[in-house]
Amino acid sequence: MGPGTNNLQVRKINRNRVFRYINSVEKTSMPEIASALRMSTPTVLGVVKELLKEGIVEEVGEFGSTGGRKAKAYAARKDTRYSIGVDLTKNHVGITYTDFTQQAKCHERVYKPFEDTADYFQEVARLIRKFVEENQIDQDKILGMAMAVPGIVDEERGMITASHALGIHGVSLDKWKDYLPYPCKFTNDANAAAIAECAVSDIQGNMLYLLLSNTVGGAARMQTLNGGEGLKPRLYLGDNWRSCEFGHMVIRPEGNRCYCGKIGCLDTYCSALRLAEQTEGNLERFFVEMEEGNEKYRRIFAKYLDDLTIAVDNLRMQFDCRVILGGYVGCYLEPYIHVLQEKMRERDIFGSSGDYVMACRSRKEASALGGAVLVMEEYLESV
Ligand SMILES: [Zn+2]
Structure with a gap:
């Protein structure tokens, strides 16, 4: 904590840390919280009492005795809000x-x-x-x-x-x-x-999210030094709320015209439409029929992965962090991720294994x- 942090702020930060800890586990005890957060037992006791009174934490029985008195079990009331x-x-x-x-x-x-x-x-x-x-x-x-x-x-x-x-x-x-x-x-x-991906996959550090839907977009969550609270990741939003428009990075300067007016944007190569246009807009059918042996779809998908590789490698060179592939296409990529990781490994000038590229886990809405x-x-x- 910084030199300007006063008692009230310390209390607030401690209270939030205790609550977050309780909320992150199914149930816990006073000694366990004190040990995990390296806080004194009276501090933890004070906070837990407050949270119990406010009804956002509840007592849920006792833990088995380890010789002394049985420790009470506490849990967050997840349905409070x-x-x-x-x-x-x-x-x-x-x-x-x-x-x-x-x-x-x-x-x-x-x-x-x-x-x-x-x-x-x-x-x-x-x-x-x-x-x-x-x-x-x-x-x-x-x-x-x-x-x-x-x-x-x-x-x-x-x-x-x-x-x-x-x-x-x-x-x-x-x-x-x-x-x-x-x-x-x-x-x-x-x-x-x-944000959903970080919550579902419990990602803590830096991450880029490449949204491969009917248009291609993205997001960057970056860790920055944040006052006394340590490294806290935040979304990078840009000067004009236009950060991470990855879809309009040019990957083929002699290529197709994008709806934005430029030539060769990633969007024209890696939007979900590029696959789904083969199956009247039905992306699931594209993957099913490809797996059933449709050679034409296999070639289209191989080309798609080639273009995606250029984009992901560029992102990795700029941001040096994991890249999550999401959006409509990202939801189908898990079975092919090792192919993509191998392609990333081949291009990586710093000798990474390519495992920084991952398919999204938050797949529904x-x-x-x-x-x-x-x-x-x-x-x-x-x-
Ligand atoms: Zn464009």
Whole structure:
């Protein structure tokens, strides 16, 4: 802790560390917390008493005796609060919710083509209310919601400055908020998916997330020195909320024209459409038929992996950290990841084994879950 840290701040930090520890395990005891966090027993005792009184931690029996008095077991009440995450895409609305576990409790995807109209947002609000009702989520426990959007979200000015996928530019988010049933934050869909991946896979350090959906985007979570709290990873957002637009890195200067106007962007080679266009938009069918022996699909996929290799190698050279492949295609890559890792190894000038590239583990409604985690994380930070 820095020299400027006063007693009140120390108390707050200790309280949060104790709570986070209890929340990270199924159940624990006072001596175990004190030992894991290297805190004095009276400090831990004081915090646990507070958390018990507030009802966010509860007593759940006793641990077996090791000779002396039996230690009481404590656990976080994971269902004390809920948050809702919504993912808006060109054609669908995805909804999920989470609790202290930061895992998806349930999710739903509804076909609903986007329109920037009152009717559309009234319908989205109705879907959210229906979802809350059907899952019997206690209204009083809902902290709020976050909405992930495929576009540049300026969170400071509360605007979507541009979204190619939704076909909108310079849209104020305030008018959308008015229709929604809960206080709502907005975030970029790739950033949200990266947040979900970190929660699901329990990733602690630096990471890049390459979103391979119908457009290609990305996110970067970077560790920086943060006051007295040590290394705390944060999303890197850029000067204009346009960081990590990996889809518009040029990988083939003599190549195809991208929708952005440039020639040879990664997006034109590695979007999910490049595979799904073979099977009338059905990506699952592409992988199934390829596995059944479709030679043409095998060649297309091999070429896809070649292009992906160039991009991932470039990212590794710039950021020197793990690269997670997510989005629609990322969900199908686990069986082929060793092929990709071998390709990365061959290119790596620093002799890495290539195992820094991984397929995503958060595969269902990742962006929606990321939104829910964003809201929940803010609450957990405040405990
Ligand atoms: Zn482009």
